[in-house]
Amino acid sequence: MPRAEKTKPAEAGARQRLIEATAKVMRDEGYAAATSRRVAAEAGVKQALVYYYFPTMDDLFVEVLRAGAEASLQNMRAALTDDDPLTTLWQINTDLRRTALNTEFMALANHRKAIRAELKAYAERVRDIETAAVTVALRAKGIDLEDYPPVAVSMLIVQIARSLCNENAVGVTLGHDEMRTFMERLLDLWGGQGGDRPQR
Amino acid sequence: MPRAEKTKPAEAGARQRLIEATAKVMRDEGYAAATSRRVAAEAGVKQALVYYYFPTMDDLFVEVLRAGAEASLQNMRAALTDDDPLTTLWQINTDLRRTALNTEFMALANHRKAIRAELKAYAERVRDIETAAVTVALRAKGIDLEDYPPVAVSMLIVQIARSLCNENAVGVTLGHDEMRTFMERLLDLWGGQGGDRPQR
């Protein structure tokens, strides 16, 4: 088994480099551009080597998804113990690199069974962790969990953050300032450090 | 000029049939599947005819986007005069056919300049109309427009509705019931028929 798991992509194993190269191409040019030739060139290997490590291109895509999923889950678990999990949740989903890749996988999953199954499993695990973190935050703030179901609050935060990123990527920014300000107020109201004076 | 603008796709002109066929293929199989051969077959014509009507495939995509945009704008203008515009806004963006196509165009726009420009222009026109409708509704309800900027409220409604559809399409439904209930409450609070008792 090769040592040095934590090296830079340049000197990592070919398999790892292929996964990272595929993620990069998907982010920059869309999943349709992530062909075996294109990702091999990006990783500095020849096209046929892709099929030594991955039976089909879909298998490679699934591995890219898994790698990103594991990284995301690590981040989320850290957010759970944070002192302001709601803001952390917002910030994580404001990362363009992450959201761009997520969008590509949503599009891919719409039409590829194997990827759909993997994405579903991952999305639900992430949502469970997010919901747990939000539950703690709302409870600390004395907010009625019946009125504000943690799973709904966490979905709202995540999806609005992502949609701002997605729109930004295509140059749409109308209303974004107002939306960000509005969300900052909500994040503070629902999860700020203050005690239990939730509604004003 | 040919008569009978309002006929069914089957007997409409080839150009119109190609536009509708392309929309269908994009919805069902993703933009990557919308090749000249595929859409021509769907429209019942030969592949080369696509290039008689559209210089490139991107030009065809832009026409599909325009057609959908005009239809959407019509719907939105109707929502403006509705007695519950917020719920109407929610319902329009809960239509799977519309949101699926929208998602494909967002993905396309991420990597195709011509489509990005067209999508941006359309998205901002739609948002203006939505914001106008929401402004009227919030004002009628006596809600402070400083605390609840109409553009933010309309973005929130639209984006959450769409994200439920998008997740549904890939089989993710965890938390959806809670989210829908939560949004129903918000829609009623912000735009229900009741007078001006906004916060409880």
Add this chain to the structure above:
DNA sequence: GTCTATAGTCCGATAGAC
């Protein structure tokens, strides 16, 4: 306006040398 035919490119995937 619609067709056939084709040029030229790129694709996924496999066979087999080293």
Add this chain to the structure above:
DNA sequence: GTCTATCGGACTATAGAC
């Protein structure tokens, strides 16, 4: 483990007959 070489197919777009 990485390579060269190649098959068969699909793609965009064009040329030109009818």
